[in-house]
Amino acid sequence: MDDIFGIPAPLLFGQLLLGLINGAFYAMLSLGLAVIFGLLNIVNMAHGAQFMMGAFCAWMLLAWAGIGYWWALILSPIIIGFTGIVLEKLFISKLYKLDHLYGLLLTFGLALIIEGVFRNEFGSSGLPYRIPPELSGAWDLGFMFMPIYRGWVVVAALILCLATWLIIEKTRLGAYLRAATENAALVQAFGVNVPRMVTLTYGFGVALAAIGGVLAAPIYSVNPQMGSNLIIVVFAVVVIGGMGSILGSILTGFALGIVEGLTKVFWPEASATVIFVIMAIVLLARPAGLFGRA
Amino acid sequence: MQFDRRSLIAGGSALALGGLASRSPRAQAANTIKLGVLNDQSGVYRDISGPTSVACVRQAVQDAGSHGFNVEVLVADHQNKPDVGSNIARQWIDRDGVDVILDVPNSAVALAVNGVVREKNKVYLNSTAATADLTGPQCSPNTVHWTYDTWMLARSTGGAMVKAGGDSWFFITADYAFGHALERDTSNFVKAQNGKVIGTVRHPLGNTDFSSFLVQAQSSRAKVVGLANAGADTINAVKQAAEFGLTRRGTKLAVLLMFINDVHGLGLQAAQGLVCTETFYWDLNDRTRAFTAKVKPHLAGNLPSMSHAGCYAAALHYLKAVADMGAAAAKADGAAAVARMKAMPTEDDCFGAGSIRADGRKIHPSYLFEVKAPNESKGAWDYYKLLQTTPAEDAFRPMAEGACPMVRS
Known part of the structure; x- marks a missing residue:
């Protein structure tokens, strides 16, 4: 078998594919962040906690109500999205007139509280959640063993990302949203209920995080820290892509997943830092991010 | 200025009272043993x-009974940061008069605290950290390493794997002191039995996605993939x-390294058939069951693993030593208290009879368990079946091989 940079080609292809799968999670989470930041101007630090709540919600539905994976995939985002709406109404809506920093601090505080409550209730070792029987098993691709579930994650993430992008860029509703971010007062003058639209947008962003959580539950340990491990990387993705740029966050999510996957082959110890190195370089060269408008 | 008798008496008694008031807590402090549990709370x-x-340390305090001194238990969270851990240890000892530091998971923090306690001549009873260096090159007259260590895990789990024909290994290792020590000790075992280590990959602590490393391990064609990590990383x-x-x-x-709490988090479906080594299992015998029944009401759904049992047994044995030598002497000289602990045989419900070696290593048998399949398990936390027992004298690294400066002569 041929070698590429001293690494056997099959191994390299395998890592590219795995990078794409991890990129799917980054893309899904950074998409939610980008939507919320783009339309609400809130840096949603609670996004990781909401991702975790999505996974826990799937577990609770199964353990307490016997509701399986597929229903959880629909119900969990609705339930967690609703908690997001409540949060927005109670707290976040008070901060739109203030500096970004206040929103960041508030959501960071909320994330710590939410994670603390879950840790007290469920401990830190995590809870078991099985891969649904329809998606268990794997394909032997020759160069690697490809679990069917991972393939499903990539497909689901691509569909979600594409759908969100289409809604915001190509529909009338999306046009209202984008207009409201440019000039809320004017859009309101045309008879659009802007505060409600903003509330629903936050709920939608949170629901995206929750779907990510449900998709992650069968493959990652369902524990209270699962979101905070991921969220820092996802923030870096958003910064690299350009704050608020939807397409940017999707593309950057997948691309950085691949970069990280390759780093795990060539220099595994650096795999946790490589994304931040890229972030630093991007910030120096293009402070608005790769796809951002300065 | 004129003093009459009445005001003199009043002033005098106030002074006397003030003196008493300030003296009595000090008198009490001299008679109070302070145990500080320093671990990961979050x-x-x-x-x-x-x-x-x-909860297990509190149980030990209760079980030790009253011997004419008071015992106070303090708690702090070291957040898995060596600097935070050693700062708390310093503050506890300098400001709060803590005599013993207990538990301390995370080998990096454990080694940092080891230095502080030795410098201040207090007592360090480590239960949850894994690194065998605590009784090797970094051994200290103030330290007892109670429950388990990387050498013992390597011998029990690693040894069983090699014996079953696993002679080529690939390691997936947590990139800090603990992972390195566990990988080193296991590699030594594998090599000593004519096995070979084909490759190793190191991941940061708190890594979420292992697929990349697992695929590397798979393509190396090693017969055994060794996980030298812990907690959520292992899960x-x-x-x-x-x-x-x-x-x-x-x-x-x-x-x-896997604790019963990790098995609980994995679920039997995913964990069945795995083998792991612990020195305590709640369902091992009547005494361990009795101990578990006693502490269970205070545990909020968790069950004790070997690390918790170690906290209980270490605190209990220390309090016996204090009762033996007197609280004042134990407080004055941590090394003397540890020496007394080493001189006395240990006896408790969790580990049975045992002893502490000169290098600070507590020795007791280790047990190789296999995780039950879901249909074999009779109920909640019924997870292990016993495969083999390594007797106390063989379970841990021989003292001569540890490179502990205290026993070299």
Whole structure:
């Protein structure tokens, strides 16, 4: 078998594919962040906690109500999205007139509280959640063993990302949203209920995080820290892509997943830092991010 | 200025009272042993240490009974940061008069605290950290390493794997003191039995996705993939190993450190068939069951693993030594208290009869367990079947091989 940079080609292809799968999670989470930041101007630090709540919600539905994976995939985002709406109404809506920093601090505080409550209730070792029987098993691709579930994650993430992008860029509703971010007062003058639209947008962003959580539950340990491990990387993705740029966050999510996957082959110890190195370089060269408008 | 008798008496008695008031807590402090439980209350190692360790130490205080001195238990969270851990240890000893520091999971923090306690001549009873260096090059007259260590895990789990024909290994290692020590000790075992280590990959602590490392391990064609990590890292790696069909081509997974709380988090479906080593299991015998029944009401759904049992047994044995030598002497000289602990045989419900060696290593048998399949388990936390027992004298690294400066002569 041929070698590429001293690494056997099959191994390299395998890592590219795995990078794409991890990129799917980054893309899904950074998409939610980008939507919320783009339309609400809130840096949603609670996004990781909401991702975790999505996974826990799937577990609770199964353990307490016997509701399986597929229903959880629909119900969990609705339930967690609703908690997001409540949060927005109670707290976040008070901060739109203030500096970004206040929103960041508030959501960071909320994330710590939410994670603390879950840790007290469920401990830190995590809870078991099985891969649904329809998606268990794997394909032997020759160069690697490809679990069917991972393939499903990539497909689901691509569909979600594409759908969100289409809604915001190509529909009338999306046009209202984008207009409201440019000039809320004017859009309101045309008879659009802007505060409600903003509330629903936050709920939608949170629901995206929750779907990510449900998709992650069968493959990652369902524990209270699962979101905070991921969220820092996802923030870096958003910064690299350009704050608020939807397409940017999707593309950057997948691309950085691949970069990280390759780093795990060539220099595994650096795999946790490589994304931040890229972030630093991007910030120096293009402070608005790769796809951002300065 | 004129004083009459009445005001003199009043002033005098106030002075006397003031003197008394300030003297009595000091008198009490001289007669109070302070145990500080320093562990992870909020992170990945919370369930294997955390509040359950605190409850077990409190149980030990209760079981030790009254011997004419008071015992106070303090708790702090070291957040898995060596600087935070050693700062708390310093503050506790300098400002709060803490005599003993207990538990301390995370080998990096454990080694940092080891230095502080030795410098201040207090007592360090480590239960949950794994690194065998605590009784090796870094051994200290103030330290007892109670429950387990990397050498003992390597011998029990690693040895069983090699014996079953696993002579080529690939390691997936947590990139800090603990992972390095566990990988080193296991590699030594594998090599000593004519096995070879084909490759190793190091991942940061708190890694979420192991697929990349597992695929590397798979393509190395090693017979055994050794997981030299702990807690959530192990859970994620085991879960994903099953997903990627690691064991389907005959590769074996060696989980070098797993606690019963991790098995609980994995679920029997994912964990069945794995082998792991612990020195305590709640369902091992009548005494361990009795101990578990006693502490269970204070544990909020968790069950004690070997690390928690170690906190209980270490605190109990220390309090026996204090009762023997007197609280004042124990407080004055930590090394003397540890020496007294070493001179006395240990006896408790969790580990039975045992002893502490000159290098600070507590010795007791180690048990190799296999995780039950879901249909074999009779109820909640019925997870292990016993495969083999290594007697106390063989379970831990021989003192002469540890390179501990205290026993070199």
